[in-house]
Amino acid sequence: MVKTSNLSSFLWEDAPDENKFSECVHCGMCLEACPTYQETGLEHHSPRGRVYLIKSAAEGKLQLNNYFKEPIDSCLACRACETACPSGVQVGALIEETRGQLYHATPAKGAGRVVQKLFLRDIFPSPKRMQLLGKMTRLYQKSGLQRSARKLKLLRVLPAHLQEMEAALPKLKTSPLLGRGGELYSAYGEKRATVAMITGCVMDVVYSDVNEATLNVLRRNGCDVWIPKAQKCCGALHLHAGDREQAKQLAKHNIDVFLSNEVDAIIINAAGCGSTLKEYDELLKNDVRYAERSHLFAEKTKDVSEFLVDLGLIAPKGKLDMKVTYHDACHLAHAQGIRQAPREILEMIPGLVVEAMPDSDRCCGSAGIYNITQPEMASQLLDRKMNDIPSGCDAVAMGNPGCMMQFQVGVVKHHRSEQIVHTIQLLNDAYEREDSDGGMPT
Amino acid sequence: MIDAPLDEKRKQQMIDALSRVVGKKSILYRYEDVMAYECDGYTIHKGLPAAVVFPSNTEEVAAIVSYLHQQQIPFIPRGAGTGLSGGATALNGEVIISLVRMNKLLHVDYDNRRAVVQPGYINLKLSNSIASKGYYYAPDPSSQATCTIGGNVGENAGGAHCLKYGVTTNHVLGLEVVLPNGQIRRFGGTLDTPGYDVLGLLTGSEGTLAIVTEITVRILKKPQEVSTVLALFDKVTDASQAASDIIACGIIPAALEMMDAMAIHGVESGNYPVGYPKDLAAVLIIEVDGIAAGLQEQIEEIMQVCKNHHVREVRKAKDAAERARWWANRKTAFGAMGTISPDYLVQDGVIPRSKLPEVLERIGQISKQYGLRIANVFHAGDGNLHPLILFDSRVEGETERAVEAGSAVLKACADAGGSITGEHGVGVEKMEDMRFIFNDIEIEAQMQLRDVFNPNSLCNPHKMFPKPARCVEMKRLSREVPAVNI
Ligand SMILES: Cc1cc2nc3c(=O)[nH]c(=O)nc-3n(C[C@H](O)[C@H](O)[C@H](O)COP(=O)(O)OP(=O)(O)OC[C@H]3O[C@@H](n4cnc5c(N)ncnc54)[C@H](O)[C@@H]3O)c2cc1C
Ligand code: SF4
Numbered sequence A: 001m002v003k004t005s006n007l008s009s010f011l012w013e014d015a016p017d018e019n020k021f022s023e024c025v026h027c028g029m030c031l032e033a034c035p036t037y038q039e040t041g042l043e044h045h046s047p048r049g050r051v052y053l054i055k056s057a058a059e060g061k062l063q064l065n066n067y068f069k070e071p072i073d074s075c076l077a078c079r080a081c082e083t084a085c086p087s088g089v090q091v092g093a094l095i096e097e098t099r100g101q102l103y104h105a106t107p108a109k110g111a112g113r114v115v116q117k118l119f120l121r122d123i124f125p126s127p128k129r130m131q132l133l134g135k136m137t138r139l140y141q142k143s144g145l146q147r148s149a150r151k152l153k154l155l156r157v158l159p160a161h162l163q164e165m166e167a168a169l170p171k172l173k174t175s176p177l178l179g180r181g182g183e184l185y186s187a188y189g190e191k192r193a194t195v196a197m198i199t200g201c202v203m204d205v206v207y208s209d210v211n212e213a214t215l216n217v218l219r220r221n222g223c224d225v226w227i228p229k230a231q232k233c234c235g236a237l238h239l240h241a242g243d244r245e246q247a248k249q250l251a252k253h254n255i256d257v258f259l260s261n262e263v264d265a266i267i268i269n270a271a272g273c274g275s276t277l278k279e280y281d282e283l284l285k286n287d288v289r290y291a292e293r294s295h296l297f298a299e300k301t302k303d304v305s306e307f308l309v310d311l312g313l314i315a316p317k318g319k320l321d322m323k324v325t326y327h328d329a330c331h332l333a334h335a336q337g338i339r340q341a342p343r344e345i346l347e348m349i350p351g352l353v354v355e356a357m358p359d360s361d362r363c364c365g366s367a368g369i370y371n372i373t374q375p376e377m378a379s380q381l382l383d384r385k386m387n388d389i390p391s392g393c394d395a396v397a398m399g400n401p402g403c404m405m406q407f408q409v410g411v412v413k414h415h416r417s418e419q420i421v422h423t424i425q426l427l428n429d430a431y432e433r434e435d436s437d438g439g440m441p442t
Numbered sequence B: 001m002i003d004a005p006l007d008e009k010r011k012q013q014m015i016d017a018l019s020r021v022v023g024k025k026s027i028l029y030r031y032e033d034v035m036a037y038e039c040d041g042y043t044i045h046k047g048l049p050a051a052v053v054f055p056s057n058t059e060e061v062a063a064i065v066s067y068l069h070q071q072q073i074p075f076i077p078r079g080a081g082t083g084l085s086g087g088a089t090a091l092n093g094e095v096i097i098s099l100v101r102m103n104k105l106l107h108v109d110y111d112n113r114r115a116v117v118q119p120g121y122i123n124l125k126l127s128n129s130i131a132s133k134g135y136y137y138a139p140d141p142s143s144q145a146t147c148t149i150g151g152n153v154g155e156n157a158g159g160a161h162c163l164k165y166g167v168t169t170n171h172v173l174g175l176e177v178v179l180p181n182g183q184i185r186r187f188g189g190t191l192d193t194p195g196y197d198v199l200g201l202l203t204g205s206e207g208t209l210a211i212v213t214e215i216t217v218r219i220l221k222k223p224q225e226v227s228t229v230l231a232l233f234d235k236v237t238d239a240s241q242a243a244s245d246i247i248a249c250g251i252i253p254a255a256l257e258m259m260d261a262m263a264i265h266g267v268e269s270g271n272y273p274v275g276y277p278k279d280l281a282a283v284l285i286i287e288v289d290g291i292a293a294g295l296q297e298q299i300e301e302i303m304q305v306c307k308n309h310h311v312r313e314v315r316k317a318k319d320a321a322e323r324a325r326w327w328a329n330r331k332t333a334f335g336a337m338g339t340i341s342p343d344y345l346v347q348d349g350v351i352p353r354s355k356l357p358e359v360l361e362r363i364g365q366i367s368k369q370y371g372l373r374i375a376n377v378f379h380a381g382d383g384n385l386h387p388l389i390l391f392d393s394r395v396e397g398e399t400e401r402a403v404e405a406g407s408a409v410l411k412a413c414a415d416a417g418g419s420i421t422g423e424h425g426v427g428v429e430k431m432e433d434m435r436f437i438f439n440d441i442e443i444e445a446q447m448q449l450r451d452v453f454n455p456n457s458l459c460n461p462h463k464m465f466p467k468p469a470r471c472v473e474m475k476r477l478s479r480e481v482p483a484v485n486i
């Protein structure tokens, strides 16, 4: 008979799944894959150690206090361990479930609580408020406020890492794509598929030009694109922070919205959101009403790069004379297993020279809001990442807005000159070059 | 020696003293922080260390050890903690000295084919960092992506490719160690030092003689060509006979590995499946390397031997990628067992190659007798057998049964004229099983040898040798062993 422990320290809904942690045989094959273990050499800051702590808490040997919380918080949720683990232990999901428990057991206090509530509960779930935040930032940058603030050194009141982020904040050029025009965009040329597009919240506010590029590329490849206005944040940041309840609300809302129309695929260009969207079925596994539909939703969700390569990318003819390197976003490479598709896209761009980055799939330290909550580790990882960029590159390409912001910080901090771009932007540039070289698309 | 957990006051004094050596950030002692150090890759016996210290150089190791020696507080060196016999586990609240932050490659001397590393340097990193110059480090335990070279020295680790190239001890040219009294000593360093083979003694001593703080290893030129054959069999006896015959016809493969049906079931459920047919009884992976000329003939000979033994299918890897896939599958075999069982106990028996069919049959009986599944992974070339006993520690009594079954397996190996460990060491796991191959006098002789280096057994106590069931160890406890200067 299996003794299920009734001493468990996990008292709330969605407790870490025993089947998941009992798969870990403590072999340690994951140790060196883990960025936080590489930096610290601490067993409890390794995947094996974290799983062991989770198991110990489930057995009632550990309480959910701040000492237990520390190594759980310091996990990047980058899932490099999952790639390394022979046994297929879902460390990422275990960490998220544990954070869900800690969210109840050790509620954030003081300023942390205010920020958490403001961003996770009030701003992110509301596209309108996200857009407002974007507007304010654009105003801040345009009105000269940014310049004055910098000049008056007002920003010194911020911790060093937030100052670095402020300095690196990209110029928000265009307004968000969501809610700008209509909902429907038709394919250029012969129609090959009908897709829905998720605009993402950070992506749409900070990098709406990437969304524009994505829309354009999809249309060029024969897709009718539907951008439902009712869509909301995917809930990834909430999950990382342990706010599962809000994450589930958002998931159910998005499933209702996107499955209300028949589409071939639901496209996302942000790796972090993509992996969360593809795991809606895991998030809602205890909700019978959504079991089937969350599964369908997860199956239909495709990263833009994998979708295009599967569909058969129409080769761009415009030439880009530049040298680039590619960074594997954790949530693309480790969480979704997508490594080849973005590289294939880059290889297809005429003139583009792609040079490999060593350890390209080691986390850059961005990891959702990790660079805000764990600045020290994030900055160590960023420094290593910057040193890994091969010399003489004009740009670094990647598939995740969080990584793009983190790289941007790195470029400013290390006085470098590389452009930070989304893979799809390069593809779009090549198409646009093709147009300017010979006529507009029909 | 203090053989009971320290009281709070002395523990605090110790933490203060060690913090002064390594700094506050390099010592752990809180319950939550040391919990993850409760065991290594062997999870049946556990114990919380009083503290875990992280020195960053030899001098710090020496200072830590001097203090602990002066206070007579026992301690244990630990690398990555992938050991499979509990060698790095603190059974009685010892202090763990973790070498993972001493992780530098200090020097590579290509002319003399040597590299000098710190003990926490990861095995695979050495091969990776000298690969571009055409060199590699030969001992390749399956855990090589994470285990430390210090830990390899501790266990005299072997690997799939040790059949032709030898195990760790054949590649260690020099050692710097900190003795259990805190003194720093160097041994070897040049080829063939006269006098006793101290390097040989220290390699495989499982942290019971000294703490290794620097290692000079041999590096090898990569072979000109490598060729790998995969052979699928319907009967285990055919596969083992083929393995025997390959060696018998004079070929020395770089590696000769075997997995049985249960092991195949495990790896195929894991993260790196090859796509083996479901009804297979055994698979052999045979690799030859060397100068390109003549390799093809060896391959043909190997394939012929397999055919002589009713092989279902035999083929050569078509490229490096396919070869890498076969190896990734084989090298993750232990970990992959997690997909078919919550726990496993891996055994490490050695048997004469020719006895394989009968020992496997005996293991089959043991499996039935104890009602536990056993998967077999086998370095067939050198007779090193790894039966993986699958169990569920949450089921009442199953852990105990697994331990008994493991012991029975080792007995079968010893009875067949073999040994109880090939490469994983004795640790805590096989202390009692030492009696299968040594009598009291032989065990006592080894303990006397330990005393020369480690007089009060301060360094990794209660490991490797059977519990003092008889008068021998009792007698030892009553007389204070004088410290010897080496
Ligand atoms: C999945 C898996 C596969 C494995 N495959 C193999 C294999 O193919 N071949 C093989 O031989 N082993 C294998 N092992 C066992 C293990 O990886 C090896 O024994 C390895 O050498 C241990 O290294 P470590 O750094 O983890 O050492 P640890 O486990 O930390 O320590 C091992 C022993 O060495 C001692 N020690 C550690 N560092 C030092 C030091 N600096 N000075 C003195 N003593 C020290 C410790 O006290 C302990 O007794 C495998 C283990 C796993 C989990
Ligand atoms: S998710 Fe990343 S940081 Fe977290 S344990 Fe796994 S490898 Fe380490």
Ligand code: SF4
Pocket (backbone or CB within 6 Å): A023, A024, A025, A026, A027, A028, A029, A030, A031, A047, A048, A051, A081, A084, A085, A086, A087, A088, A089, A091, B335, B338
């Ligand atoms: S590799 Fe997988 S099974 Fe092994 S310790 Fe890490 S999580 Fe556990």
